[in-house]
Amino acid sequence: MQIPIFTVDAFTNRPFSGNPAAVCLLENDLDEDLHQKIATEMNLSETAFIRKLKPGDDFTKSSCFGLRWFTPANEVPLCGHATLASAAVLFHVQKNTNSVLTFVTLSGELKARQVKDHIVLDLPLYTAYPQELKEVEELIKAAVGDMIVQDVCYSPDTKKLLVRLSDTYERSVLEDLKVSAQRFLSAEKTGKVKGLILTVKGNSSGTGHDFYSRYFAPWYGVLEDPVTGSAHAVLSSYWSEQLGKKEMLAFQCSRRGGELKISVRTDGRVDIAGQTAVVLKGNLTF
Numbered sequence: 001m002q003i004p005i006f007t008v009d010a011f012t013n014r015p016f017s018g019n020p021a022a023v024c025l026l027e028n029d030l031d032e033d034l035h036q037k038i039a040t041e042m043n044l045s046e047t048a049f050i051r052k053l054k055p056g057d058d059f060t061k062s063s064c065f066g067l068r069w070f071t072p073a074n075e076v077p078l079c080g081h082a083t084l085a086s087a088a089v090l091f092h093v094q095k096n097t098n099s100v101l102t103f104v105t106l107s108g109e110l111k112a113r114q115v116k117d118h119i120v121l122d123l124p125l126y127t128a129y130p131q132e133l134k135e136v137e138e139l140i141k142a143a144v145g146d147m148i149v150q151d152v153c154y155s156p157d158t159k160k161l162l163v164r165l166s167d168t169y170e171r172s173v174l175e176d177l178k179v180s181a182q183r184f185l186s187a188e189k190t191g192k193v194k195g196l197i198l199t200v201k202g203n204s205s206g207t208g209h210d211f212y213s214r215y216f217a218p219w220y221g222v223l224e225d226p227v228t229g230s231a232h233a234v235l236s237s238y239w240s241e242q243l244g245k246k247e248m249l250a251f252q253c254s255r256r257g258g259e260l261k262i263s264v265r266t267d268g269r270v271d272i273a274g275q276t277a278v279v280l281k282g283n284l285t286f
Contacts, residue, residue: 002283003030003284004281004283005280005283006085006278006281006282007022007279008278009276009277010088011227011229011258011260011276012227012256018081018257019045019226019256020044020045020226021044021081021085021086022042022047024038024047025094029051035070036074039071042072043072045225045226046076048067048068048086049069049070050067051067060097061097063096063098063100063102064104065104067105068105068106072222073220074220074221076230078106078158078233079229080228080231083103085276086112087101087112087121092276093278099114101113107123107124118273119273119274119276120271120273123230124233125233125236125264125270126233127155127237129154129156130151131154133149136154136193139188142180142184143184143196144163144198147165147166147169148168152164154193158234160230161195163198163199164200165198165199167200169200171200174198177198179198179216181196181216181223184216185218193219194219195219195220195231197214197215198215199211200213209259210239210245210248211239211243211250212251213232215254226257227254227256227258229260232270233272235250236250237264237270240264246263261273
């Protein structure tokens, strides 16, 4: 059996930066257990599987596909960067002729469209609510030690904890922070938190970034994710309210780094735009 597979760096226009995702094009149904085996083999934070919804569908002409995402450990309900990567494979490699693609996913229908040299994802917007500090104190201590924390919020829809560091800290402090995400697993065992977002306010006077972040999900087998669309579905809601802005520019400052253009909409959703670089094309053979 052969399955076309691609590696795409998302939220960047340069190879070997941004967030890499593997993308598989499924002509036929795949045995359920093979999804996880392939994702574990690829060993990237996400492997996406695009499938045809009807036998007569075509990767070049059809506008609606099924989409699933797997980490090396398990399936996840939403992944922004692997959706961006999937759209890039359809638009740029398969030369799909539609202006908008719709993906049927565990998080409902997600749309992707091309706008100049960016692909824009239409994602759900998730509210993060104030979180009682003492309930997550051990996890925060494991993440940032004695650093000053300005705000802690929790998104019940995504099980993500957002920790905002003091505005006195610059981007470089977040970048230089040494995090042992493996320790998070012993600090948080309740199942309440499945992802930890660390964020700091940017210096957006002029053309700078409005906010910076890093994201950790060892509960899903991902110690640190380089650039995370789903985390920005939470961050967009939080920072839009904090800054009083609907249009924002964000940077996730992992070692690879990546930039996201954000537009918070009035219908409870968010447009997140990024660029991509296709770095590998091949076939899985088994």
